[in-house]
Amino acid sequence: MRALLFCLVGLMTASTGLAYGQMKLSPKAAPGANETRYFTAIDGLMDNNADVILKETRQGKTVTAAVLDVCYPVAKGSDRKDRFVVNLAVNGQTMTGTTQSVGGKLPVTVKLVRKPSGDGFEFKGQISIGQAVTEVNSSDNSDISEKEFQDNQTTDDGITAAPKDFTEVSPESIGVRVKLDAASDFLKGLKGQDVEVSLSSLAVTCDALRAGEQTISLSADPDRAAALIEKFKSSPGVAAAGWTTGVVEMERTVRFPAAEWRDGDRLNKDKLTAKVSSVLAVTLSAKPAAAAWSTSTGKLKLTFKRPSRSFPALDLTEIIEVTALVAPDKPGASDRVMLWIGNPVVSTTDEAAGPKLNLANDTSGDEEGDQRDDNGSVDALAREFRGQRWDADKSAWK
Numbered sequence: 001m002r003a004l005l006f007c008l009v010g011l012m013t014a015s016t017g018l019a020y021g022q023m024k025l026s027p028k029a030a031p032g033a034n035e036t037r038y039f040t041a042i043d044g045l046m047d048n049n050a051d052v053i054l055k056e057t058r059q060g061k062t063v064t065a066a067v068l069d070v071c072y073p074v075a076k077g078s079d080r081k082d083r084f085v086v087n088l089a090v091n092g093q094t095m096t097g098t099t100q101s102v103g104g105k106l107p108v109t110v111k112l113v114r115k116p117s118g119d120g121f122e123f124k125g126q127i128s129i130g131q132a133v134t135e136v137n138s139s140d141n142s143d144i145s146e147k148e149f150q151d152n153q154t155t156d157d158g159i160t161a162a163p164k165d166f167t168e169v170s171p172e173s174i175g176v177r178v179k180l181d182a183a184s185d186f187l188k189g190l191k192g193q194d195v196e197v198s199l200s201s202l203a204v205t206c207d208a209l210r211a212g213e214q215t216i217s218l219s220a221d222p223d224r225a226a227a228l229i230e231k232f233k234s235s236p237g238v239a240a241a242g243w244t245t246g247v248v249e250m251e252r253t254v255r256f257p258a259a260e261w262r263d264g265d266r267l268n269k270d271k272l273t274a275k276v277s278s279v280l281a282v283t284l285s286a287k288p289a290a291a292a293w294s295t296s297t298g299k300l301k302l303t304f305k306r307p308s309r310s311f312p313a314l315d316l317t318e319i320i321e322v323t324a325l326v327a328p329d330k331p332g333a334s335d336r337v338m339l340w341i342g343n344p345v346v347s348t349t350d351e352a353a354g355p356k357l358n359l360a361n362d363t364s365g366d367e368e369g370d371q372r373d374d375n376g377s378v379d380a381l382a383r384e385f386r387g388q389r390w391d392a393d394k395s396a397w398k
Contacts, residue, residue: 182237
């Protein structure tokens, strides 16, 4: 009886161990199954200026296929990029392939040797683009899974076609996502129009080259922004158009009833200019000197002057420039407008009679200085316009 009992216990233990072993094995991939892994960098390639994606298909530890995607500056220090994508033939540790670059149509030859190195991999060989040859000698490269790679590929161009209001996007700022082959004609079509194009958005990034689309950022008078967006949507090659982030910061914005500041359906800009200028003249302890509305962006630029306290005997003058924007608080019809003012930018000049002292305003635009010179201007405007300030903690108007 005792012997039988021991046998039963042994069988139960073996069964339990077998079941436990099966539970541990079940999450693993089936032996010999294909797996995709990515290298999102090869250290040292093209002086670390290349944006690299190497996609490998593996069966176990054996690489069965590979695709190399390299985006790189067309010349050292250049913002212009070119790109090539090459399917690599795999022969043991050697990867080779030929193609041509997408933009320059230059012949490309790739010869790489890939070896395990510690916890990572090393790559050695050459990449030839036209007449230029890049030596590859890169160690300690790590790979990531398909899921990790895809999670890192999600990008947001920030374009909102129909925002409920202008609390997260700016009323003057427009984003247009356009196919690369149509971008040139789209931009040429903006010549002569009252819009301001962001120079930085003209650079074609590696992400844009891979997506085949470029996002152009521009500014326009808020009164014309909606009509322009509708027009852009129907332009050849445009994939999306809408409002995006711009100059407006909610912490420096006041919202107030529009009726008193309109003539019919248009803002009374002269009345608004006079009121904003008078308030800032008090808070900045300065005299109004000039005011101008931009026909391109709808921004109001105010200029003030006051005596400089830095060296009173020199009788120097501080020039204070403040940029403002007035727009409805949401697209379409609204009975409220919002007023944003930027931080004052202060420079000092010699306007005294006689010979002038040449001054270098090397601290002009310093953020800390701007905040010091603001002197409660936003609060003062909110009181004068009987307006609301933005509550960042509650994401709502106070």
